[in-house]
Amino acid sequence: MPNLNKLKNLSGKMSIVGVSESDQIGKVPEKSPLALHAEAAINALDDAGFHLSDVDGLFTAGWSTLDIAEYIGVQPRYTDSTSVGGSSFVIHIAHAIAAISAGYCEVALITHGQSGRSDRAPQERHLGIPMVQFEYPYGIIGPPSSYSLACSRYMYQYGEDRTRNAMAEIAVSTRKWANLNPKAYFYDKGMTHDDYHNSKWVSWPFHLLDCCLVTDAGAAIIITTNERAKNARKKGVNILGVGEGHDHSMISQMPDLTKAFGIKTGPQAIEMSGISINEIDLAMIYDSFTYTVLVSLENIGFCKPGEGPDFLLEKSIKPGGNFPLNTNGGGLSYTHPGMYGIFTIVEAVRKLRNEAENRQIENCNLALAHGTGGLLSSTATVVLGI
Amino acid sequence: MKNDYNKPLPIPQPESDKFWNGLKKKEIWVQKCSSTNQYQFYPRTHCIFHNQNDIEWVKVSGDSTLFTYAIVYQAPMHSFLDDVPYVNALVKLNEGPIIPSNIVDIEPDPSNFKIGMKLKPVFVNVNKNFTLLKFRPA
Ligand SMILES: [Zn+2]
Numbered sequence: 001m002p003n004l005n006k007l008k009n010l011s012g013k014m015s016i017v018g019v020s021e022s023d024q025i026g027k028v029p030e031k032s033p034l035a036l037h038a039e040a041a042i043n044a045l046d047d048a049g050f051h052l053s054d055v056d057g058l059f060t061a062g063w064s065t066l067d068i069a070e071y072i073g074v075q076p077r078y079t080d081s082t083s084v085g086g087s088s089f090v091i092h093i094a095h096a097i098a099a100i101s102a103g104y105c106e107v108a109l110i111t112h113g114q115s116g117r118s119d120r121a122p123q124e125r126h127l128g129i130p131m132v133q134f135e136y137p138y139g140i141i142g143p144p145s146s147y148s149l150a151c152s153r154y155m156y157q158y159g160e161d162r163t164r165n166a167m168a169e170i171a172v173s174t175r176k177w178a179n180l181n182p183k184a185y186f187y188d189k190g191m192t193h194d195d196y197h198n199s200k201w202v203s204w205p206f207h208l209l210d211c212c213l214v215t216d217a218g219a220a221i222i223i224t225t226n227e228r229a230k231n232a233r234k235k236g237v238n239i240l241g242v243g244e245g246h247d248h249s250m251i252s253q254m255p256d257l258t259k260a261f262g263i264k265t266g267p268q269a270i271e272m273s274g275i276s277i278n279e280i281d282l283a284m285i286y287d288s289f290t291y292t293v294l295v296s297l298e299n300i301g302f303c304k305p306g307e308g309p310d311f312l313l314e315k316s317i318k319p320g321g322n323f324p325l326n327t328n329g330g331g332l333s334y335t336h337p338g339m340y341g342i343f344t345i346v347e348a349v350r351k352l353r354n355e356a357e358n359r360q361i362e363n364c365n366l367a368l369a370h371g372t373g374g375l376l377s378s379t380a381t382v383v384l385g386i
Numbered sequence: 387m388k389n390d391y392n393k394p395l396p397i398p399q400p401e402s403d404k405f406w407n408g409l410k411k412k413e414i415w416v417q418k419c420s421s422t423n424q425y426q427f428y429p430r431t432h433c434i435f436h437n438q439n440d441i442e443w444v445k446v447s448g449d450s451t452l453f454t455y456a457i458v459y460q461a462p463m464h465s466f467l468d469d470v471p472y473v474n475a476l477v478k479l480n481e482g483p484i485i486p487s488n489i490v491d492i493e494p495d496p497s498n499f500k501i502g503m504k505l506k507p508v509f510v511n512v513n514k515n516f517t518l519l520k521f522r523p524a
Contacts, residue, residue, distance in 0.1 A: 132396075133397060133398065137396050138486055139469065145458060145462060149474060153454035202460045204496060
């Protein structure tokens, strides 16, 4: 079991000093995934006012750090290719503060780059693993199939109509946030509740507009000690709490289809932070699907199991509302190259630094970012403060 | 039986040969813990409840209920294009374990499905080497 007393000693000792996307996100066929990694890394270092030669810890997912380090041009003394889906980059934050506090490295670079839309060399999974052996032959393949099986069970347990209304509200409100973000894929395109309900079925109960985008994008994060953060160009964002874990790989092995591992990682990150969940000013929740947001909010503890639909409709999650959620436009409407988790952090840091321009929210001091990876398999929660 | 079957086929591992070979004979073999009688699916070389080797293979009927389902309209691979819409499901065997499958012999419309509905096994030979385990309403 995690030792909360030890973890509390780590709370607030490290800071994020740089974040960035790659120069372009969305449709970027002219750049390789490695180029997206490197571009984001250089941009994040620039944001921090650090140099490539400062980096001594490297973290990435979907790739070996061997290839990423060589391409970018770093020689890390701490190396971590933990790859458990889109939550991985949020997990890397937990790993980076552990590595830095133990003395393995001082400046951690987390990179992401993926050409989900334009990749010339997409990867496949090992054909002997149980998921491929027992689910693929039946056409239970990929996230929409698997997440829709979980959502269908949730609807059965907690009511189809109220779940549907909540999912529609997530889709429409997230689009409204995207309409304020010039980098968002759907910056110029609105969405009504009718658009949502009329969009075609992908895998019932998911409409097309329940599903995230498939884009090309990179992003990177720089983490260091509070001491070295004083040399950064901007004020550092404190890492207050972290939690990570997973409880299955393929959907048919999920212990409870209506509860992802956020039930562990959310409460841990909040307790480690020493804050109350009600103090969170911004929630950045990985939205592979509208349903992922709904169930994650419950798992983390914003409301009780099955009460997500009421919570979402009582609160207001759209711009100007009292519960700012996925304010970059999310994986649903901003960008989702395949593993989106890192972008929840990029946006949280921008909001905490008060640099989110016309989508800035007032008095944003505490943010929670939550990643979900695989097939509702892995989760990671991070609490950030300024 | 078709020879041009082009959907993903299982690549059995040594610990799962018994399961896949059983299906060819219309038999469903699953593992259970001989200490506590809990079932585990998929087959493994150890018991996930005790990290011991107290597992035995037992033959079950396939009588089961619908645990959850989804109706796929957008084929995840080209080879499923002719099948959509088709029904994915997690099926709860009466003995307890949950297994991934498809529901067949039913119009793929949500109004026809009730979670908890009773199911029977259907053995679908896809080529001379493989039989898949699907289910239909009982
Ligand atoms: Zn046992």
